[in-house]
Amino acid sequence: MSGHSKWANIKHRKGAQDAKRGKVFTRLAREVIIAAKIGGAELENNPRLRMAVQKAKSMNMPNDNISRAIQRAVGGAEGDIEEVTYEAYAQAGVAVIIDCATDNKNRTLPEVRNIVSKSGGNMAEKGAVSYMFAQKGLFVFEESKANEDQVMEVALEYDVDDIKANEDGSVEVICDPACFADLQEAFIAAGLESMSADVTMIASVEVPIDQKVIASKILSLVNKLDDHDDVQNVYHNADISDDLLDQMVEEGLI
Numbered sequence: 001m002s003g004h005s006k007w008a009n010i011k012h013r014k015g016a017q018d019a020k021r022g023k024v025f026t027r028l029a030r031e032v033i034i035a036a037k038i039g040g041a042e043l044e045n046n047p048r049l050r051m052a053v054q055k056a057k058s059m060n061m062p063n064d065n066i067s068r069a070i071q072r073a074v075g076g077a078e079g080d081i082e083e084v085t086y087e088a089y090a091q092a093g094v095a096v097i098i099d100c101a102t103d104n105k106n107r108t109l110p111e112v113r114n115i116v117s118k119s120g121g122n123m124a125e126k127g128a129v130s131y132m133f134a135q136k137g138l139f140v141f142e143e144s145k146a147n148e149d150q151v152m153e154v155a156l157e158y159d160v161d162d163i164k165a166n167e168d169g170s171v172e173v174i175c176d177p178a179c180f181a182d183l184q185e186a187f188i189a190a191g192l193e194s195m196s197a198d199v200t201m202i203a204s205v206e207v208p209i210d211q212k213v214i215a216s217k218i219l220s221l222v223n224k225l226d227d228h229d230d231v232q233n234v235y236h237n238a239d240i241s242d243d244l245l246d247q248m249v250e251e252g253l254i
Contacts, residue, residue, distance in 0.1 A: 027232060028056040029069040030101040034083060036073035051181045051199065058197070083232075086112055087129045090121040090236065091217045094207050095129035098225055099233040108230045115228065119221035132237060133201040136161065137180030139187065139194045143169030146192045154190050158183045168242060170195070174202065203237035215240050216253045223254070 031052045039046035043053060049070075056066050080103045088096040096116075102108040113123050141151055148165045151173060155163055159176040160183075166172065175183055177199045184197055209215045218238050225234045248254045 024059055025056075025061050025065060026229070027101075028052070028059060028061055029065060030081060031232060032056060032066060032069040033073040033081060034101055036070045037081075041070050041074050047178075047181050051184075054181070054184060055198065084108065085126075085130075087124040087126060088112075088116045088121050089124055089129070090116075090119065090221050090238070091214050092207055092209060092238075094209070094218050094236050094238045095124075095132055095203070095205075096121065096221070096225075097130060097133060097201055097233075097235040098231060099235075100230045101232050102230040111228065112225065112231070115224050116221065119224060120217055121221055129237075132205045133203050133235060135177050135199060136202045137173075137175040137177050137183065138196070138198060138200045138202065139173040139175075139184070140196045141171045141173075141192065142195045143171075145195070146171060150190070150192060151187075154186050154192065155183065157186065166242075200233070201235040203235075206237050206239040208239045210241070210244065212244060212247060212253070215244055216248060219248070219254050 032049065035046060035049040035052045039048055041049070043050045053066055057063075081101055082103075082105075084100050084102060084105055086098040086100065086109065088098065090096050098112060100108050100112070116123055139151075148163065148171050151171045152163055155173050155175070158179045160173060161176065162172070162174045164172045164174075173183075180197075180199050184194075187194060187197075209218065215238070218236065219240075222234050222236060225231050245254070
């Protein structure tokens with residue numbers, strides 16, 4: 001998707017700022033809790049937990065916080081937290097998937113619906129947009145941290161779907177989620193530091209957006225959803241160019 005690396009960089013900076021307020025730590029802790037509840041507390045036997053812990057550490061979450069989250073899951077203290085996914089349409093028919101972790105769906109759904117409707121979108125039935133997305137591992141490397149040859153040397157040993165060099169010099173690697181954790185460890189062992197690394201939803205069908213006003217409304221919706229306490233992840237299929245994203249950053253629109 002055009003704008004993947006640029007948007008990853010924007011999200012990375014936003015995540016670092018949020019982490020200072022402890023907000024991202026709460027979200028990361030919930031992912032650790034859910035992963036431990038589903039697959040158990042042993043990292044070697046639970047790839048999702050291993051990935052959640054690695055992500056938490058990459059955001060400088062203290063080890064004590066991670067350990068407490070795992071223990072809370074094992075002890076049943078967070079038994080009322082569950083995963084739920086909502087689907088919606090934003091401006092210009094852009095598809096949106098909203099992953100939540102909540103202890104009260106009767107609270108979360110109306111609040112998510114309110115954010116979507118006030119941003120000019122509307123909720124969709126389950127399955128209405130999710131068929132346009134596939135779960136994939138995504139790594140983004142800055143030019144100053146790694147070049148395409150270095151990344152390729154490591155990545156080709158794994159089940160990789162695509163390796164792409166972008167115009168800004170960054171490199172993207174898309175892989176099967178099953179090998180994400182092992183590939184991440186291989187990159188770390190090779191001394192290659194990624195700007196972002198996550199299992200995400202990548203759209204097979206994209207909606208080109210070339211109007212700044214429309215792009216601003218779509219990303220405003222994404223950010224408002226992302227700021228909600230119960231929302232873990234937001235995915236969309238808007239294809240926004242790096243140039244347009246740059247303009248919006250300069251004008252303080254995102």
